[in-house]
Amino acid sequence: xxxxxxxxxxxxxxxxxxxxxxxxxxxxxxxxxxxxxxxxxxxxxxxxxxxxxxxxxxxxxxxxxxxxxxxxxxxxxxxxxxxxxxxxxxxxxxxxxxxxxxxxxxxxxxxxxxxxxxxxxxxxxxxxxxxxxxxxxxxxxxxxxxxxxxxxxxxxxxxxxxxxxxxxxxxxxxxxxxxxxxxxxxxxxxxxxxxxxxxxxxxxxxxxxxxxxxxxx
Amino acid sequence: xxxxxxxxxxxxxxxxxxxxxxxxxxxxxxxxxxxxxxxxxxxxxxxxxxxxxxxxxxxxxxxxxxxxxxxxxxxxxxxxxxxxxxxxxxxxxxxxxxxxxxxxxxxxxxxxxxxxxxxxxxxxxxxxxxxxxxxxxxxxxxxxxxxxxxxxxxxxxxxxxxxxxxxxxxxxxxxxxxxxxxxxxxxxxxxxxxxxxxxxxxxxxxxxxxxxxxxxxxxxxxx
Numbered sequence: 001x002x003x004x005x006x007x008x009x010x011x012x013x014x015x016x017x018x019x020x021x022x023x024x025x026x027x028x029x030x031x032x033x034x035x036x037x038x039x040x041x042x043x044x045x046x047x048x049x050x051x052x053x054x055x056x057x058x059x060x061x062x063x064x065x066x067x068x069x070x071x072x073x074x075x076x077x078x079x080x081x082x083x084x085x086x087x088x089x090x091x092x093x094x095x096x097x098x099x100x101x102x103x104x105x106x107x108x109x110x111x112x113x114x115x116x117x118x119x120x121x122x123x124x125x126x127x128x129x130x131x132x133x134x135x136x137x138x139x140x141x142x143x144x145x146x147x148x149x150x151x152x153x154x155x156x157x158x159x160x161x162x163x164x165x166x167x168x169x170x171x172x173x174x175x176x177x178x179x180x181x182x183x184x185x186x187x188x189x190x191x192x193x194x195x196x197x198x199x200x201x202x203x204x205x206x207x208x209x210x211x212x213x214x215x216x217x
Numbered sequence: 218x219x220x221x222x223x224x225x226x227x228x229x230x231x232x233x234x235x236x237x238x239x240x241x242x243x244x245x246x247x248x249x250x251x252x253x254x255x256x257x258x259x260x261x262x263x264x265x266x267x268x269x270x271x272x273x274x275x276x277x278x279x280x281x282x283x284x285x286x287x288x289x290x291x292x293x294x295x296x297x298x299x300x301x302x303x304x305x306x307x308x309x310x311x312x313x314x315x316x317x318x319x320x321x322x323x324x325x326x327x328x329x330x331x332x333x334x335x336x337x338x339x340x341x342x343x344x345x346x347x348x349x350x351x352x353x354x355x356x357x358x359x360x361x362x363x364x365x366x367x368x369x370x371x372x373x374x375x376x377x378x379x380x381x382x383x384x385x386x387x388x389x390x391x392x393x394x395x396x397x398x399x400x401x402x403x404x405x406x407x408x409x410x411x412x413x414x415x416x417x418x419x420x421x422x423x424x425x426x427x428x429x430x431x432x433x434x435x436x437x438x439x440x
Contacts, residue, residue: 050336059325072329076336080343158319177320202281206309209316216315 023048031095039087050079053096056179057103063174064107065114066163074106093188100181100189104171111167161211169204176201271299276306284313 026034026048034052038045057078062071081102089098165173171190175181181189186197276299282288283296300307 046340050333054328054332055325058328062326068326072332075328076332076339079336080339083340083343084347154319155323158323161316162320177317178323198281202277205281205284205313205317206277208320209309209312212316212319213312216312216319 032091035086035089035091035095046083049082049095053099054079057099060100060174060179061103061107063159063162063178064104064171065110066159070110074103074110077106078103094185097185097188100175100179100185101191104175104189108167108171157212157215161208164211165204165207169200169207172197172200173204173208271295273299273303273306276300276303277309280310280313283310284317 022037022042023044026037026042026045029037029048031049031052034045034048038049054075057075058071061074061078062068065071065074078099082099089095162170162174168190172186175186175189176183183194183197183201186192186201187194190197192200276296279288279292279296283293288296300310
């Protein structure tokens with residue numbers, strides 16, 4: 001398998017010959033090259049993809065569903081799906097868009113399931129209560145407690161405000177403001193047109209400003 | 218008339234338009250719109266004379282692109298001018314920008330320590346299941362092939378058995394052929410009496426006899 005990868009990726013093979021490892025070469029390669037390497041049998045390429053996207057996807061899903069533990073599970077599910085179906089991925093498109101589309105769909109399903117099952121929603125809420133009781137020093141031991149409290153307070157308020165946005169507005173809002181996606185990419189990820197993306201983003205921004213406004217003073 | 222209901226038509230050149238288009242506060246805006254209405258005596262205000270002013274709804278429509286700094290130069294100037302003129306929209310712009318700064322400054326959360334281990338474990342399971350699925354598919358295909366072969370063999374064997382059975386079938390015994398004497402034809406043949414003169418050469422006469430199935434009778438006249 002590795003031989004096949006070297007055959008199809010002469011640059012990688014060369015990199016190995018001159019002393020640089022494939023992993024180093026993968027680190028600097030474009031997503032499309034890493035995907036090609038994986039499809040040619042280079043298993044290490046998948047680790048590189050995980051490395052690149054795990055934090056971004058975790059933040060995206062977490063901001064969308066508001067439950068960290070579940071968000072981690074869903075990120076893992078995203079990677080499992082990528083692993084299984086990467087051979088079906090249309091390589092003329094951006095890998096990041098594809099991966100975010102999977103993540104967005106999983107997050108949407110999670111929210112849908114929660115709305116159908118009030119018990120899950122209740123458990124999520126109580127889990128968040130328990131999170132609030134965690135000792136502060138586990139988060140950032142370098143800071144003063146009052147700074148820490150303020151930071152945590154800000155984060156909670158912002159997360160709460162994001163959580164109050166309607167689902168389809170929130171999705172677009174997180175993709176734009178936290179993930180820095182372009183309008184076109186958001187349209188592709190959310191299966192909507194450009195006009196809808198702009199309109200939803202505009203409304204989401206205004207709603208968010210309204211929600212967080214009183215707290216900002 | 219409620220100034221909020223005044224329709225501003227952007228591409229209509231009408232008389233009496235005010236060059237100043239001055240809204241700085243709500244009170245000012247209301248007064249200005251009321252004055253325009255009074256002057257025009259109608260509900261239509263020509264906005265073509267006010268290239269730098271815009272309606273609040275237009276401002277809100279373009280605000281998304283304004284915040285993302287993707288507007289063309291002219292639009293950008295119009296938006297900035299509107300902010301300078303309209304306190305409501307200026308307030309909205311400021312609050313949106315402040316709240317977005319807050320969101321963008323959020324520290325990203327990192328995956329937990331055991332995330333990689335759990336993912337590795339799941340990927341291993343995935344590989345195994347894929348391998349077993351592939352193996353299972355191979356086994357299924359092999360089983361189907363074996364069954365098909367057995368069926369084929371059974372069919373061939375059955376066919377051969379039938380053929381053998383055909384070979385061992387008792388031969389049809391026909392009754393022995395018995396030679397039977399054909400009874401003489403007793404049908405009366407019309408007798409043709411022909412006479413050939415004695416002076417006829419012998420060969421034409423013989424031919425006539427043969428073709429006509431005649432019997433020759435020699436007759437010699439007694440002397």
